[in-house]
Amino acid sequence: MRNHRLRIVLAVFASALASVGVLAYGLGSPQATLLGPALVRDGDPAEVMLTFDDGPSVPYTGEILDILRAKGVKATFFLCGASAERYPELVRRIRDEGHEIGNHTWSHPWLYLASRESMASEIDRTQDVLERITGTRPVWFRPPFGVRGFPLWDILRERGMKMMLWSDRGHDGDLDAAGISKITLAQLHPGAIVLLHDGFEARASEFVDRSATVSALPGIIDGVRRAGYRLAPAGRAASSSAPLLAAEGAAGSTRKPSSSRP
Numbered sequence: 001m002r003n004h005r006l007r008i009v010l011a012v013f014a015s016a017l018a019s020v021g022v023l024a025y026g027l028g029s030p031q032a033t034l035l036g037p038a039l040v041r042d043g044d045p046a047e048v049m050l051t052f053d054d055g056p057s058v059p060y061t062g063e064i065l066d067i068l069r070a071k072g073v074k075a076t077f078f079l080c081g082a083s084a085e086r087y088p089e090l091v092r093r094i095r096d097e098g099h100e101i102g103n104h105t106w107s108h109p110w111l112y113l114a115s116r117e118s119m120a121s122e123i124d125r126t127q128d129v130l131e132r133i134t135g136t137r138p139v140w141f142r143p144p145f146g147v148r149g150f151p152l153w154d155i156l157r158e159r160g161m162k163m164m165l166w167s168d169r170g171h172d173g174d175l176d177a178a179g180i181s182k183i184t185l186a187q188l189h190p191g192a193i194v195l196l197h198d199g200f201e202a203r204a205s206e207f208v209d210r211s212a213t214v215s216a217l218p219g220i221i222d223g224v225r226r227a228g229y230r231l232a233p234a235g236r237a238a239s240s241s242a243p244l245l246a247a248e249g250a251a252g253s254t255r256k257p258s259s260s261r262p
Contacts, residue, residue, distance in 0.1 A: 198213070
């Protein structure tokens with residue numbers, strides 16, 4: 001009898017542990033679409049998307065835009081509302097040069113345990129400021145750190161928005177320019193969505209160092225093209241078919257802090 005009870009306890013414990021693991025994966029992995037739809041790769045296998053999180057910041061967003069313009073590349077910028085409000089001229093430049101703009105929340109919080117009201121406020125406040133600056137409300141949303149809370153899918157659906165994660169991370173908070181380029185190109189695959197950064201969470205520019213990302217970007221673009229891929233912004237995905245939504249079938253030193261997290 002005692003052994004039987006022990007087996008039951010162990011079975012319950014194992015089941016609970018497995019459930020926690022599934023939830024952690026479903027809410028935190030950029031590849032996970034178990035709990036709701038998210039775009040994790042472009043639907044066109046010949047295309048790769050360059051995406052930049054946490055901006056805008058000075059001077060890095062402008063330097064990235066200079067490179068993209070010189071290379072004839074369009075990208076997608078997931079902007080934090082606080083940073084957008086701080087640098088509206090950069091937001092307008094992103095728009096005017098034909099890049100896609102997405103919503104990356106107002107203050108870059110963790111959304112695991114955030115209330116529905118808090119999540120909605122972070123998204124809506126950012127939508128409002130981006131509309132005020134650009135005249136349009138973004139379609140795409142990327143959760144900070146790739147972390148999702150349960151109410152998020154309903155909030156996005158109510159607003160006609162879609163979630164985009166990533167499948168190729170440049171780790172541009174951890175590596176120098178050569179390392180960023182090497183790891184990004186090593187992960188390339190058909191339809192890859194590349195995660196890089198032009199800001200650091202929603203912090204002011206004096207707390208940002210994305211110089212390594214800027215230095216790595218020309219080589220990344222050249223490497224993507226050498227591999228035979230086209231570079232496209234998210235706007236094309238927004239008008240494509242449902243298989244793009246993977247769950248429906250188918251980012252103490254003296255150096256300025258530069259987050260390794262999306």
